[in-house]
Amino acid sequence: MSSVFASRRAALLLVTAAGFFLLTHSYAHAQWWKRAPVDFEECADAAEKSSTKAEKTAALAECNAKFAGRRKAGGGYTYYDFLQDRTFDIAGPNPTPEEQKKIDESYTAYLANQRRSNEAAEAAARLQREQQEQQAQKLQQVALRTETERVPVPVERPKVQQRPKGAPCTKGSFSCEWPRLSESLNDLMKLFSPTPSKPAKKG
Known part of the structure; x- marks a missing residue:
């Protein structure tokens, strides 16, 4: 027993x-x-099993806030910095302090490059405006000069040189012939102009 x-x-x-x-x-x-999930992908898989759409959306937002990195196909993770619009390779699901420091330094350099690019673009635009203004001024000057050349300048009437008294008269010259022509014209005018009749004297 x-x-x-x-x-x-x-x-x-x-x-x-x-x-x-x-x-x-x-x-x-x-x-x-x-x-607890170890990375975003594991967290997102758990969020997919939420019973309602609102719960799923809230769970995915929490995953996004908790994990900055995304799995790489060959192992490891990448971090996307939207401020620089580029990705960084990181060891884990979130950047380490050292990795975050490198990302921040890269962002500082990115801002400096952007500032230099903006300054260069502004300088180029300013130079282009100045060149356009100079070209417009040149065109305006050419147009004014052309317009001035088109307008005929009044020609000054040649002055008749008076023959000094007592100077010998060169035959055929205008200064010698003009006085004779003038007298002849006066004589012709007298012939064709009737002499006014004198009024008869009253006795």
């Missing part, structure tokens, strides 16, 4: 131990599924 009792007791202990083991194992397995 004692041997049967002992074997039953051993069996009971074995069943109890096996049950305890199974319970512990299943609890550990359940805990593995409930552990």
Whole structure:
């Protein structure tokens, strides 16, 4: 009887131990599924299982806030900095302090390059405006000069040189012939102009 009792007791202990083991194992397995996600992709997969659309949206927003990096196909993670519009390779799901420092330094250099590019663009635009203004002034000057050349300048009437008194007269010269022509014209005018009749004297 004692041997049967002992074997039953051993069996009971074995069943109890096996049950305890199974319970512990299943609890550990359940805990593995409930552990916190290690990166964005794992977090997003859990968010997809949300019961409502609102819960899913809220869960994805939380994943975005919690994890900055995204998995790479070949391993590791990338971080996208929208301020610089470029990605950086990082070791884990979030940048380390050292990695964040490099990203910030890169952003400072990016801002300096942007400022230089803007200054160069402004200088080029200013130079182009100045050249256009100079070209417009030149065209205006050419147009004014052309317009001035088109307008005829009044020609001054040649002055008749008077022959000094007592100077010898060169035959055929205008200064010698003009006085004679003038006298002849006066004589012709007298011939054709009737002489006014004098009124008769009253006695």
